Structures are given as C-alpha cells and as structure tokens.
Amino acid sequence: MPIRRLPDTLVNQIAAGEVIERPASALKELVENALDAGATRIDITLREGGKSLLSVSDNGHGMGPDALNLAIQRHATSKLPTDDLVHIKSLGFRGEALPSIGAVGRLTLTSRRQEDDTAWKLSVEGGVVGDVEPAAHRFGTKVELRDLFFATPARLKFLKSVQTEQGQALDSVKRLAMAHPHIGFEFRDERRTLLALEPAGALLTPEEARLSRLAMIMGRDFGENALAIQAARDAHSLSGFAGLPTFNRGNAQMQFLFVNGRPVKDKLLAGAVRGAYQDFLARDRHPVLALFLDVPPDMVDVNVHPAKSEVRFRDAALVRGLIVSALRHALDAAGHRASTTVASDALSSFKGGLPQNHGSLSSRGMSKGFSHPPTPHYGLSEATAYSHHTAFQAPLNISSPPAGRTLEQQTTEKDTDNIPSATEPERERPHTSEDTMADYPLGLARAQLHKTYIVAETQQGFILVDQHAAHERLVHEKLKAAYRAAMPSETTNPDTEQRGLPAQRLLLPEVVELTEEAVARLIKRQEDLACLGLELESFGPGAVIVRSSPAILGETNLQALVRDLADELSELGEALSLSERIDAVCASMACHGSVRSGRLLNISEMNALLRDMEKTPHSGQCNHGRPTYISLALSDIEKLFGRR
Secondary structure, eight states, X not given: OOOOOOOHHHHHHHHHHHHOSSHHHHHHHHHHHHHHTTOSEEEEEEEGXXXXXXXXXXXXXXXXXXXXXXXXXXXXXXXXXXXXXXXOOSSOXXXXXXXXXXXXXXXXXXXXXXXOSXXXXXXEETTEEOOOEXXXXXXXXXXXXESTTXXXXXXXXXXXXXXXXXXXXXXXHHHHHHHOTTSEEEEEOSSOEEEEEOOOOTTSOHHHHXXXXXXXXXXXXXXXXXXXXXEEETTEEEEEEEEOTTSEESSSTTEEEEETXXXXXXXXXXXXXXXXXXXXXXXXXXXXXXXXXXXOGGGEEOOSSTTSOOOEESSHHHHXXXXXXXXXXXXXXXXXXXXXXXHHHHHHXXXXXXXXXXXXXXXXXXXXXXXXXXXXXXXXXXEEEOOTTSOOOOOOSOSOOOTTOOHHHXXXXXXXXXXXXXXXXXXXXXXXXXXXXXXXXXXXXXXXXXXXXXXXXXXXXEEEEEHHHHHHHHHHHHHHHHHHHHSOOTXXXXXXXXXXXXXXXXXXXXXXXXXXXXXXXXXHTHHHHHHTTOEEEEOSTTEEEEEEEEGGGOSOOHHHHHHHHHHHHHHHTTTSOHHHHHHHXXXXXXXXXXXXXXXXXOHHHHHHHXXXXXXXXXXXXXXXXXXXXEEEEHHHHHHHTTOO
C-alpha cells in the first residue's frame, strides 16, 4: 500500500482525538483562550452536558476578520510571538484546539475588537470552513460549539451520562477560576445557574482574594480551616492554602495543584503532599488543599501532554522538597489547633443528626466516640468524676525525665494496665485554686468519662479530650525529637557520644517469628531502629530476636510492635525519604506506647496531659488524622437546651 498524505479534515479529527476527549476538554481550551485574551468576565452555557451546546462568551480583546480565519488553522496562534517554546507564559499555545473542535462539531466564532464598528462571524462544520461574515456582538468573543462529535459518531459512544459530563465540565471551570480570583465566572445549564463567581474586590490583598475564591469553590469550612502556605527556593515559589489534618476527605478530589497558573495533575506533586501529611493522616484519608507553584519557564516543560494537564520539572527533587517543607512548616505553626468542623460534627451527633462533614470524623472515627451518632445520655452514667481533693496518684510519664534520672530508670516499674510506668515526671507549678481558666488554652480538667475522655472547662465552654489519641501524638513527637537530637552531627565523636535513644535491655530476649521478607526489611533498617532504642538481630530465616526496646515506651507488646513495624516498612517501600520512613516508624511505636482507653486518670494526670498538649506541635490530631479533642462553645451548648 503506497504512502499518501492524509486529508486535512482527517488530520484534524485525529488531533481532536488527542485534545478533545469530552465536552470538558473542549470547554477547558475555550476558557483558557478567553483568559489569554485578557477577559475579566467569562459566561458559560451547556446543554445536555455539553453534547448539544457548549457556549463560552468573554469580554476579552476580540479578533478581526483576518484573525478569525487564522484562528481555525492548525498550528496558528498568537501566544508564541518569538517562536520560543521554552518561555511559555500563556495557558494555551499549541494552536490545535479550535481546528480540532471544528473538525468534530459545529463551531461558530463571533468576535469584535473594541476599535471595530462591527463584529465578525465564522463557522466551521465537520472541518468545512465557511466565510467570514459581519455580525452583531458586543466587545469580546463568543464561541458556540453544537453537536460535539457529530462528525465522529463513534466517539459519542464513549461519553458518559449528562450529569457526569456536566460535572466534569464544571470541575474544569472551577479549577481555572481558582487560579484567577479577579475574573468573574458564570456557569449555566438548561435550567439554572450552577456557578456564579464575582471578581475579587479591589481592596483585598492577593492572598485574601485567593482565599475568598477558594472558599467559594471548596466550601466555607475550608476557608475557616486553611493554613496559609508561602515558601520560596531557588527562583521557585509556592503559595496557597492547605487544610488542617483533621479537616480531611476520603479521596484526593479536593486537592488542587497549579503550576504557573495551569491546573495540573502531577504524580510528583501528589506524592509530595502525601509525604508532608503522612505523619498526620491515616492512609485512607486525604488532605484538602490548593497549592500554586510558580517556576521559571525554562525550569518546567508544559508541552508534554496534548491537553496540557501534565508538566515535567527540570529539578524534580527541588520542587518536591519545597512542597514538603512548606507544608510541614505550616502544620508545625498550627500548634495544637484542630478544625472547626470537629465541634459541629459533635453537636450534630448530640442532636441525633448525621455529621455535616464526613471528612473530619471518618469511619475509623474517634476512639469509641462519635463515628456514629450516639444515643444521648442525660447525666453522667458510668462516668468517673474527680474533685481537686482526690487522693494523689502518680501522674503519667508525659513530661521530660527529671534531671539525674534516665528514661530506663523510669520504666522499671510495671503498671497493671500494661501501659508506660507511672513514675512522677518533672513537675511544673501545680494547679491551685488561684489558677484561672484563662491561663490555659485547653482549660482545667474536671472529670474523666468512661475511662476514655477527659472533660476540661475553659472560659468559652468545655473541651472533650480522647486520652489515647492525645497521648499517642505526644509520644510520637517526643520520639521524633529525641531521634533527631540523637543523630550524630559533624561535630559528634562516635567514640565518646552515645548515638540513639535510651534502650531498655530485656532480661530475656524475645523471639518474633515473621516471614523471610519481613525479616529482611527489618534487618535493612536495623541501624535506624537501634537509634530509636529497638535493638534486634536476625534469628534464622524467619525470625528476629529483640534484645532491647525503647525506654520511652515503657512496658509494651514487643510481638505486636515488631510485626507492625515490618508491615509499616513494607507499605512505605523505598519511595519515601529516610526521614519520612523514620517518622512513620515513630508513629507506629507511639501507638504501642501511648495511654490506652480504659486507663483511670486522676486530676493531676489529666492536667499534665492538657499542659503537654498545649506545648506540643500537632497535638490537635493523633497520628492517624483523628481529632484528639473537641472544643464546644458555651453558646452552642445553650442552644442544645433551648437557652438561645
């Protein structure tokens, strides 16, 4: 069969297969053209999910008759004035969108420049170009696409339902609107307006304008629970907002990433987000965020995908490090803050309704508490309350060890509940009757309910604390801090200075049976685990022998701990950095070394826990992203009882 040149109509249809996958793809190209044309207002109308009609109208620069004729030619564009494919500053530049759309649908362009007395119209039907004609139209451009894929009916079979296609189109517009808060958008279907966004006010700062636009699209709760992100490194800058760990979702659909104003879906960026939050969220929960990365044009290739939805970075490691460090810094600055939705979910449970935000209280839920609306209890049945005159019991081993005593010395005593020893820690000023609740953000302890929840009174209301979740975070942060402090520096003398956390030697070493693969994973990290106080050796092909455990954990189930660590290392693989893997190991250890639900605490122990929470980063959520406490305002409680 001889080689022949394909007709232009067929070439355009092939190109359309790469660029125009569904109505949302066409809409994205048309809206990007409007943005590049300097529009400040964009109106969009869809019918049947965009299959029968897709209309985009803007107030941009407009085009004259000659420009209209060129606009529907392949590889014709106004966005590469210097023929430079490296320093791309526009959203679209390939010059394929309009001819591709015209090849598979009925396309009409109507446009008018501000200096012209009349508008001009051009139609393209199935790749057949009509003549430019005068028309009536205001300044700007209107693009109408009717009967998408009528010229390639086989493609129609691959489209989803009207609701699905319309949802995809709306999502595409929302992503572009997030990156351009000073541009107004309106999105309508046959029946109603689905999205109406006014331009940000001139008095707002760029950061305020962006957060306002994000809150309109992602929800008001996001605006109330978002942390500002701002960082720069080697001409790369990162900005945006990220939600608190307790404000999370069951999937990653509420993660929006932009590179030089382009919405992209990039595995490197998504992996960096997971790495930054992996210390604070369970693996089946996902953070909510919108990040905007600005990169020098010559440091990123935006021409690697026909739909411009993927990018390639020249220095991928720098970009990943910038995102991880910026997110971690913002999370550290949040302190013990938890999302505001935690309290509203709890109040909904009290009222017997469903939680308003399924992201903050997942099916894994709070320990024993609010994963399902409980039956209201009137009074404190089965609750144990203490007064300040309760006989003293040794408080939890939460604070730093006293001077002159090692952690190993503190863990020699055993508790009947098989938890860390209860030897008295270094004491802060004891609480007295002169203390006021204003002195403490998390209030003063008043009672313990069901041997699981601490009740603390604050100036504005009261707080419920999950003692296991809270102590798990405290132990985790202490493990991380101690490990990093124990790591040798350039000035460390390995012959004179001890490396690692204090270890508690076992009188009888314990053998843990595992698979050969699990043993190999543990032995590979043998040195790192030793720095954490867990000394183990290979004991044949399918077992390890544990000779010491971390003293900070006290009495713990070594069989379960070692097996969990092996599973943790298996799931993490080699994708994460060493520090990220160590953080995950610390989280697993902390879960085994924290105070369990069902442990009876006295007032001194409860207040010690509250004070440590106030000064410990990330204490608003446990290592799995569940909230450690709920703050309920007195005004909300009064509403429950009809006082307001």
